[in-house]
Amino acid sequence: MKEGTYIKQPNRALQVYAIVFLIVLYLPVLFIPLFSFNDSIYVRFPMQGLTIQWYVDLWTRESVWAALQNSLTVGLWVSVISTGLGVVAARAITRYRMPGQSAIVTFAMLPLIVPGVIFGVALLVLVSRLGIPLSLYTVAFGHLIICLPFAIATLLPRFEGFDRSMEEASADLGENGWWTFWRVTFPMVAPGIVASLLLTFTISFDEFIMTFFLSGTDTTLPIYIWTQLRFPREFPAILALSTIILALSFVLVFVALWIGRLGVVREQVSATNAGS
Amino acid sequence: MVSVPDARSFGRGKLAAWFQRSEAARGYALMSPALIVLLIGIAVPLIILIAMSLWTRDGFGFDMTPTIANYQRAATEPIFGTLLTRSFMISGLATFITVLLCYPMAYYVAFHVHRNKMLWIVLMTLPFWTSYLLRVFAWRVILGYEGVINSAFLSAGWIEAPLEFLLYSQTAVVITLAHAWAAFAILPLYVSLEKIDKSLLEAATDLGDGPFTRFMRITLPLSMPGVIAASFLIFIPTTGDYITPALLGGPDGVMIGNLIQLQFGPVNNWPMGAALSIVLMAWIAALALVFLFITRKAKDHLA
Structure with missing residues (x-):
């Protein structure tokens, strides 16, 4: 790993830029928790003093608890189903040669690119033409469409990365297909599965656009926030709720990315060790 | 689930072709749950959306006679x-x-x-x-x-x-x-x-x-x-x-x-x-x- 000497030279200007960039990236979001502890219904400087009354206020609200329960239920189901579908899709894509494979992958990635509003209204039209009432089920289906590309994108590198000869060895030693998958393939792709579960849960938990079109009377937390945004006196409570959601998302995603990346890094390290 | 050694398929064009086909078929079979969800969730809604864009509003329902009136409106009205x-x-x-x-x-x-x-x-x-x-x-x-x-x-x-x-x-x-x-x-x-x-x-x-x-x-x-x-x-x-x-x-x-x-x-x-x-x-x-x-x-x- 000998690199050109000039590349090794630290570039002070770029370094400063990078740090400023990161600060600007995180700063706006940090104002939400900051003001959620402010003892005033106005979000402005100077701050009035420390309080946790907005959190206490949230705790006593039935509607928040109902929305939280809906969000958790939808999120759990969507993460499990989309990761399960992602596993079979990633397995099929890496294991078998199929004509039209890249077209399918591109098709599956469409929800990442096409504006959310278009998928939202398209699904709303479908659901209403079929006469299905809007409910948490339609919300979950919308989330599934958004989460599936993320699940596949997270899982594909894991399935691509592993050594097929391990599976062949297991088969040669007499394990059947199912046990080979369970005892050889699964442990190798497990970090990807955990990462996918955490990421898809977070996406579903935070999803707003599809939910906006597809939810009936039962709302999720983001919809609850949206409906409360028009009342200025609800602002501090919304800040408190947002703080909780942000904290949860940051923790889940950090763990997911770390687990997902860690596997890849470990492979790279062992590959370099094997190579030298 | 064992892959066929190359030597065996060599010279047995038909068998190899069949296996090739069946490999693709197995792949699609494995993928089918995800594919069905994607079809229902992406392709079908978009097709219905295109169909609906050719309809017109009629009170609380729709007039399903195909027309490009909506597109004409989209093209002519400045907003x-x-x-x-x-x-x-x-x-x-x-x-x-x-x-x-x-x-x-x-x-x-x-x-x-x-x-x-x-x-x-x-x-x-x-x-x-x-x-x-x-x-x-x-x-x-x-x-x-x-x-x-x-x-x-x-x-x-x-x-x-x-x-x-x-x-x-x-x-x-x-x-x-x-x-x-x-x-x-x-x-x-x-x-x-x-x-x-x-x-x-x-x-x-x-x-x-x-x-x-x-x-x-x-x-x-x-x-x-x-x-x-x-x-x-x-x-x-x-x-x-x-x-x-x-x-x-x-x-x-x-x-x-x-x-x-x-x-x-x-x-x-x-x-x-x-x-x-x-x-x-x-x-x-x-x-x-x-x-x-x-x-x-x-x-x-x-x-």
Whole structure:
């Protein structure tokens, strides 16, 4: 790993830029928790003093608890189903040669690119033409469409990365297909599965656009926030709720990315060790 | 599940062909649950959306006689053209700013970070995974009439009255979009920069290129795929955004996404909303093709 000497030279200007960039990236979001502890219904400087009354206020609200329960239920189901579908899709894509494979992958990635509003209204039209009432089920289906590309994108590198000869060895030693998958393939792709579960849960938990079109009377937390945004006196409570959601998302995603990346890094390290 | 050794299939054309077919068939069978969900969730709704765009509203129901009246309205009534152009201008500007600001950051991590690279990548992409609604909401807290900036400047005595242009303007929408999508742009840029063979840079240096020429002649052209990918990944989704304009745009910042949402909400003219969605997608596809064509031409021209 000998690199050109000039590349090794630290570039002070770029370094400063990078740090400023990161600060600007995180700063706006940090104002939400900051003001959620402010003892005033106005979000402005100077701050009035420390309080946790907005959190206490949230705790006593039935509607928040109902929305939280809906969000958790939808999120759990969507993460499990989309990761399960992602596993079979990633397995099929890496294991078998199929004509039209890249077209399918591109098709599956469409929800990442096409504006959310278009998928939202398209699904709303479908659901209403079929006469299905809007409910948490339609919300979950919308989330599934958004989460599936993320699940596949997270899982594909894991399935691509592993050594097929391990599976062949297991088969040669007499394990059947199912046990080979369970005892050889699964442990190798497990970090990807955990990462996918955490990421898809977070996406579903935070999803707003599809939910906006597809939810009936039962709302999720983001919809609850949206409906409360028009009342200025609800602002501090919304800040408190947002703080909780942000904290949860940051923790889940950090763990997911770390687990997902860690596997890849470990492979790279062992590959370099094997190579030298 | 054991793969057939090459020697066996050799000379048995029929068997090999059958196996080839069956391999594809097995792959599709394994994938079928995901495929069915994708078909029901993506293809079918889009087809119905196209069909509906040819209908007209009839009281509370629909008149299903196919007509292009909605498209004629979309083409002739100035409001639609104005909002479409504005959406593309705002998204285009936001895309340009985002890619411009993210490029040095991706460059820094690709070329100058050697330890804890993973931590940098995770830190850069982490905000992308958090709620879009809340990231937009955060900007409302900052730019609001009594928001962070105005109240801080007021109490510092820098301004006499709150700056009104901060919230509810196109500038606010552009700033928010650029910030909210930054994490999305970083990854493709980083990947394309990371792929560049460092020995090419050394060769350029050895042959007498200075840092600037080296960047313009090696790094930038080789990272173009990342720049193009990042541009698409931001421009296309943001054109249809309606959260940011709704929360921060005000009357001047309304975009085509808001109009589509209105057709399915208060206005209750679903066929018109469907037609607008199709028009938006057609324009995005056309612009994307033109953009690709230009960049390819430019590449040929340089090469």
